[in-house]
Amino acid sequence: MDSEVLAAAASPIDLLAARTQMALSLGWHIIIACFGVGMPAITLLAEWRGNRTGEVAYQLLARRWARAMGVLFAVGAVSGTILSFEMGLLWPGLMGTFGQVIGLPFALEGIAFFIEAIFLGLYLYAWDRMPPRLHMLTGIPIVIAGVASAFFVVTANAWMNQPTGFELEQGRVVAVEPWAAMFNPATPPQTVHMILAAFMVAGFGMASVYAFAMLRGRRDRYHRLGFLIPFTVAAAITPVQIGVGDWAAHFVASNQPVKLAAMEGVFATERQVPLHIGGVAIDGIMRYALEIPYGLSLLAHWDPNARILGLEEVPPSQWPPVNITHWAFQIMVAIGLALLVLGVWMLWVWRRRRAIPESRWFLRAAVLAGPAAAVALEAGWTTTEVGRQPWTVYGILRTAEAVNPAPGLVYGFLLVAAVYLVLTVATVYVLRRLARSTPVPTAPQERDVTDYPVV
Amino acid sequence: MSLLPETTVAVLWVGLTAYVLFGGADFGGGVWDLLAGGTERGRGQRTLVEHSIGPVWEANHVWLIFVVVMMWTGIPAVFAAIASTLYIPLTLVALGIIARGAAFAFRKASTELWQQRLFGATFAFSSLVTPYFLGAVAGGIASGRVPAGIAEGDLVSSWVNPTSAATGALAVGVAAYLAAVYLTRDAQRQGDHALAETFRRRALITGVIVGALSLAGIFVLRADAPDLYVALTSGRALPLLVVSIVSGVASLLLLWWRAYLAVRLTAALAVTGLLWGWGVGQYPYLLPGVTLEEAAATEAVLGATLVSLAVGAVLLIPSLWWLYATFQRGHHEEFGTEERGSRAG
Numbered sequence: 001m002d003s004e005v006l007a008a009a010a011s012p013i014d015l016l017a018a019r020t021q022m023a024l025s026l027g028w029h030i031i032i033a034c035f036g037v038g039m040p041a042i043t044l045l046a047e048w049r050g051n052r053t054g055e056v057a058y059q060l061l062a063r064r065w066a067r068a069m070g071v072l073f074a075v076g077a078v079s080g081t082i083l084s085f086e087m088g089l090l091w092p093g094l095m096g097t098f099g100q101v102i103g104l105p106f107a108l109e110g111i112a113f114f115i116e117a118i119f120l121g122l123y124l125y126a127w128d129r130m131p132p133r134l135h136m137l138t139g140i141p142i143v144i145a146g147v148a149s150a151f152f153v154v155t156a157n158a159w160m161n162q163p164t165g166f167e168l169e170q171g172r173v174v175a176v177e178p179w180a181a182m183f184n185p186a187t188p189p190q191t192v193h194m195i196l197a198a199f200m201v202a203g204f205g206m207a208s209v210y211a212f213a214m215l216r217g218r219r220d221r222y223h224r225l226g227f228l229i230p231f232t233v234a235a236a237i238t239p240v241q242i243g244v245g246d247w248a249a250h251f252v253a254s255n256q257p258v259k260l261a262a263m264e265g266v267f268a269t270e271r272q273v274p275l276h277i278g279g280v281a282i283d284g285i286m287r288y289a290l291e292i293p294y295g296l297s298l299l300a301h302w303d304p305n306a307r308i309l310g311l312e313e314v315p316p317s318q319w320p321p322v323n324i325t326h327w328a329f330q331i332m333v334a335i336g337l338a339l340l341v342l343g344v345w346m347l348w349v350w351r352r353r354r355a356i357p358e359s360r361w362f363l364r365a366a367v368l369a370g371p372a373a374a375v376a377l378e379a380g381w382t383t384t385e386v387g388r389q390p391w392t393v394y395g396i397l398r399t400a401e402a403v404n405p406a407p408g409l410v411y412g413f414l415l416v417a418a419v420y421l422v423l424t425v426a427t428v429y430v431l432r433r434l435a436r437s438t439p440v441p442t443a444p445q446e447r448d449v450t451d452y453p454v455v
Numbered sequence: 456m457s458l459l460p461e462t463t464v465a466v467l468w469v470g471l472t473a474y475v476l477f478g479g480a481d482f483g484g485g486v487w488d489l490l491a492g493g494t495e496r497g498r499g500q501r502t503l504v505e506h507s508i509g510p511v512w513e514a515n516h517v518w519l520i521f522v523v524v525m526m527w528t529g530i531p532a533v534f535a536a537i538a539s540t541l542y543i544p545l546t547l548v549a550l551g552i553i554a555r556g557a558a559f560a561f562r563k564a565s566t567e568l569w570q571q572r573l574f575g576a577t578f579a580f581s582s583l584v585t586p587y588f589l590g591a592v593a594g595g596i597a598s599g600r601v602p603a604g605i606a607e608g609d610l611v612s613s614w615v616n617p618t619s620a621a622t623g624a625l626a627v628g629v630a631a632y633l634a635a636v637y638l639t640r641d642a643q644r645q646g647d648h649a650l651a652e653t654f655r656r657r658a659l660i661t662g663v664i665v666g667a668l669s670l671a672g673i674f675v676l677r678a679d680a681p682d683l684y685v686a687l688t689s690g691r692a693l694p695l696l697v698v699s700i701v702s703g704v705a706s707l708l709l710l711w712w713r714a715y716l717a718v719r720l721t722a723a724l725a726v727t728g729l730l731w732g733w734g735v736g737q738y739p740y741l742l743p744g745v746t747l748e749e750a751a752a753t754e755a756v757l758g759a760t761l762v763s764l765a766v767g768a769v770l771l772i773p774s775l776w777w778l779y780a781t782f783q784r785g786h787h788e789e790f791g792t793e794e795r796g797s798r799a800g
Contacts, residue, residue, distance in 0.1 A: 067564070074560030077513050078553045084523045085549045088538025092605045095527045096535025100752035103528025107760045110521045111767030117513040118774045125510040126781050141774075176752070178759040404539045406606035412546045419550050423557055426574075430561045 010403045017413035018090040018403045023385070025082055028420055030381060031201065031374050032076040036116075037146040038202025039069050040123075042230050044139045049229075051132045057222040061229070063127075065206070068434055070124050075427055077117065082416075090409070093402035094392050097173060101166045102156040104178040109152035116145040147195055154194045158186035161384065162255060163393050185255060189248040190384070196241040197380065201373045203234025204339065208370025209435060214356075215363045224356060231366065234373070235343030242336055246299075252387075253300040256394065257309040258318065259387035262325040264296050265289065266310045273297045273308040277330065281322040284311075320389040328382035335376035342369055460751035462761060463529040468734050470525060474518035475730060476633065476723050479626070481512045483634025485555060485582020486627065487657070488575065494568070499650055501575070504634075507641045509563065510782045514775065516556065528760055530750045532603065533741045537592070540601045540608035544588040551585030554578075583627060590626025594619030597733055598680040599743045618679045621672040628668050629726055632661040636706070636722045640715040644783075655710055658718075662707050669699070669729065686736035695735060699728025 010018070043065040050058030084106075088095050119141040127135060159165075165181030167174050210227035253260045261267070265276045265286040273296040279289025294304040301308075311319050342365055349357040356362075388394055392402040403409075484504040491497030491504075526534040538545060554577050562574035591614045595601055598618035601608045613619075635658035642650035676684040686692045702725035709718035739746045751757065 071560050071564050074513060074556050077516060078556035081516070081520055081523075081552055082549045084520050085538070085545055088523070088527065088534055089542045089545055089549075092535035092539035095538070096532045096605060099527030099531030099534060100529070100756045103524065103531075103752065103756055104759050104763065106524040107528055108763055108767070110517065110524050111764070111771065113520065114514065114517045114767075114771055115774060117517050118771075118778045121510040121514060121778050122781060129781065173753070176756045178756050404542060404606055406539055406542055406610055408610070409542075412542065415546070415550065419553060423553060426557065426561055430564050433566075434564055 009400060010405045010409065011407070014407065014409040015400055015403050017410035019399065021409075021413040021416050022086060022090055024417060024420060025079065025086060027378055027381065028424070029076065029079040029083055030377065032072055032079060033150070034198040034201035034374075034377065035069070035072045035205065036076045037150050037195065037198035038200075038233075039065060039072070039206065040139060040142040040146055041199070042203060042206060042233055043069060044136060044143065045233070046225075046229055047132075047136055047139070051136065055221075057225050060222060061226050064226075064434075066124055066127070068431060069120070071427070071430055071434065073117075073120055075423070077113075079423075080113075089412075090404055091392065091402045092404050094397060097171065098163075098166075098393060098397070101163075101173060101176050101178070101181045102159050105152040105155045105182045109149050112145040112148040112152060115141050116149065119145070150195050150198055151191045152182075154191045155182045155184070155187045157384070158190040159184045160392060161190070161388060161394050162186040163396055168396075186251065189244065189251045193241070193244050193248045193380075196237050196244060197373075197377050199237050200234045200241060200339070201377050203230040203232075203237070204366075204373040205230075205370040207231035207234065208367045211363045211366035211369075215360065215367065227356065227366070231346065234369075235339075235346060238336070238340050238343050242340060245333070245336060250300065253308075256387070258311065258314055259320065259325070259384075260300065261309060261311045261313075262320040262322045262387050263329040263383060264308075265322055265326045266296065266308055268312055269307065269310040271297065271305050271307045273306075275299060276326070279326070281326065318390060320387050325383055325387040328379040328386065332376045332379040332383060335372050335379070339369055339373065339376075342366065457754060459754050459757040459761070460529070460747050463525070463751065463757050464734075464747060466761065466764065467522060467525040467529060468731065470518050470521040472727050472730050474515070474522060475629065475726060477511070477515035478518055479586065479630040479726075480633040480637050481508050481515055482555075482582045482586045483630035483632065484508045484638070485559075485579045486631045487634055487638065487654075489579035489583055494572070499647065500653065503638060503642055503645075503647075503650060505559075505563070507638060508559070511778065512556075512559070514778060516552075519552075525760075529752055529757060530741060530747070531752060533745065533750045535605055536603050536607065536742055537596060537601050539606040540610065540613050541592050541595055542606075543610060544592050544595075544614045548585055548588045548592070551581040551588065555581040555585060582630075586626040586630045587623040588614075590623035591615075591619035593626070593733075594622030596742070597622065597683055597737065598676075599682075601742055603742050603745045616679065617675045618672075621668070621675040625665065625668045625672055625729075628661060628665040629729075632658065632665045633722060633726065635661055636710070636715075636718055639710070640719060643715050651715070655713065655715075658722075659707060659710050662703070662710065662722075666703050666707075669703075683733070683736050687732055690736065691738075692732040692736035695728045695732035697728075699725050699732060702728060 043062050046058050046065065047062035049055070050062055087099075119138050122138045123135070123142060126138070130138070159181050162184040163181075164184045165177040165179070167176075207227050207230040210223050211231075213223045214227060249260070249263075252263070264273075265279060265281050266273060267281075267284050267286070272294050274291040274293050275295025276286050276289035276291060279286045281287070296308055297306040298304050300306060311322070342362075345357060345362060345365075349355065349362075390398050390400070392399045484507060488497075488501055488504050491500040523534075526537075558574040558577035558581070562571050562578060565571055565574060595608075595613045595616065595618070598616060600613040600616060600618075635654050639651050639654040639658055642648075642654055673684065673687065676687065687696050702721045706718050706721040706725055709721060739748065741747055741750050
């Protein structure tokens with residue numbers, strides 16, 4: 001192949017394909033990963049209650065969830081591996097220069113993931129070989145390692161927003177402080193926001209399955225508990241998450257003003273800036289938005305007179321896609337607030353009657369809450385990722401410079417997209433079968449244990 | 456001169472070796488699943504494969520992620536050069552990994568025969584294809600077809616070439632061979648001597664094939680990658696090649712004598728000798744004209760990463776030992792039947 005062709009930058013279609021492929025595989029993995037982070041703790045909670053009370057419903061729920069966890073973890077492990085490949089396949093310009101700067105958290109994540117995989121093997125496959133207490137103990141490293149994995153991976157993304165801890169000389173990294181890069185200023189708000197989101201997605205997602213069953217009239221104790229445990233976890237986290245989200249937004253306001261301007265659709269730098277709800281940016285003006293006077297100045301800096309930097313501060317070539325960022329942010333916030341209302345509804349009825357609200361509208365909303373939480377998660381990631389554009393490393397490396405210049409990336413994308421389509425259909429199908437298959441097996445993966453004498 | 460870069464690539468190579476010995480055997484299990492025959496006839500073999508892989512494949516798979524991460528952390532520019540030039544086979548590897556892992560988990564979770572067949576076939580086929588492309592990638596690097604820089608190499612001939620063909624076939628053979636060796640012992644331990652004999656025969660046959668492939672590979676290197684050939688046959692890497700050959704021959708004898716536990720060690724040693732022979736033979740060059748010293752990350756990064764890994768190893772090694780020990784040991788030995796709680800009736 002002609003080396004001059006190769007030396008040229010990637011074609012726009014290949015760049016778009018690479019970005020879409022990354023968005024697809026990351027957006028896909030992230031939902032599965034949320035269950036990997038949140039589900040073990042919720043499952044352990046059920047197992048613990050089951051062992052304490054001896055109630056069969058708890059024990060059956062724990063085993064049912066563990067089975068689903070087995071499938072989700074396998075899918076998460078492989079879809080996560082693809083991402084580590086894609087870092088190099090699609091973004092060699094990023095990894096060749098900065099791979100070493102963000103290497104440490106990934107090495108640590110590798111250790112955490114290893115521990116997760118080892119103890120998940122023990123937890124799932126040795127259920128009936130261990131006394132109950134020891135079995136629960138094997139679950140605890142899964143919870144810790146899952147949360148730690150999320151933390152480490154998100155520190156690397158936080159670094160892309162707030163690159164610190166290195167020195168560049170003529171495009172070469174000459175000195176690195178790996179710990180400073182890992183604990184960059186964006187790390188605290190971003191990691192906490194993500195880990196809480198994982199518990200919300202897992203909790204609301206699991207609860208919605210049982211809300212659906214209850215709508216169909218199955219209101220026995222098994223289904224009520226199956227709803228209550230994950231829903232309570234997720235609903236209790238929601239108000240905290242909204243507070244953390246506010247913290248993260250304040251951080252963006254002071255450290256990535258261009259991203260904030262895109263999130264809020266602010267073009268001109270002004271004081272007393274209103275909050276735009278809805279609306280479309282057309283030719284540098286936010287149209288059709290509902291404006292709340294002083295809203296943004298107040299929210300971003302706790303001061304109605306605060307000055308907000310608009311997109312005009314940087315040339316349009318450095319603007320992120322405004323409408324995508326603006327709408328993704330609004331969708332995330334709207335869903336977060338709606339989930340808060342749902343939790344308050346539950347709390348209100350529970351305090352008065354010690355029961356799940358009987359209203360079918362509550363259950364319908366709870367069914368919707370699972371997918372909605374996942375949508376909010378995706379919208380949040382869209383906000384932070386699209387809002388960082390055109391940069392891959394904020395202010396330092398453009399996405400167009402990071403991408404692999406080799407021709408033909410678009411075909412790779414089409415292939416990957418087809419595989420993910422099949423993977424999605426198969427995963428949903430298998431999980432639905434797992435949810436339906438009755439009776440609940442007494443131990444996860446029991447065929448291995450019962451049909452197969454190991455001795 | 457600091458030895459941090461050398462230590463880092465040595466650790467990376469340990470990870471690669473572990474991936475080939477453990478993860479490779481899991482691929483090999485899939486190959487035997489593919490060759491097990493019809494649904495009825497192959498059931499015993501498939502069950503054995505599934506049982507042996509089930510609890511451990513995810514942990515084994517992590518070694519690959521470890522290798523990838525160590526590459527971009529320790530030798531970032533080399534990682535970028537390899538990933539960008541070899542993006543076609545590596546994309547195929549990635550898809551093979553998805554198909555294999557997902558299909559394996561799905562097959563376990565499905566109950567109907569047609570589903571088990573569909574997922575099983577996907578699992579088995581991707582187990583055959585994925586190691587080939589991984590081996591082809593190794594061949595492209597070993598024969599110096601990946602130059603420094605981003606996407607500077609030929610996108611096709613970097614992995615469609617004599618060395619890649621030889622190493623790709625060798626990777627599939629090694630995976631199948633290791634799996635057959637390990638499964639022989641697994642079958643013996645569960646008391647199925649007929650199955651143990653089946654896998655012993657397969658281990659013997661694949662052992663001979665892998666030996667022949669390695670020999671053929673040496674001659675391919677002579678024509679296609681002369682520097683590596685010289686290092687392996689008369690240079691620094693010769694002792695490792697000798698270790699590999701001796702262990703390979705010993706493995707065949709041990710299989711013949713049915714020493715199934717000992718052969719696990721010698722088979723692993725034979726494969727390890729090949730891998731380290733390649734590594735030592737190529738040192739200090741990682742890519743043509745690029746030495747380790749030039750490519751290595753800064754000392755601060757290497758130091759922090761190695762210390763973290765050492766701390767991690769303190770957690771990991773006992774955990775891994777517990778995992779393997781639990782599943783290599785029967786469950787009646789651990790607790791009395793009355794303690795085992797609920798069993799399926």
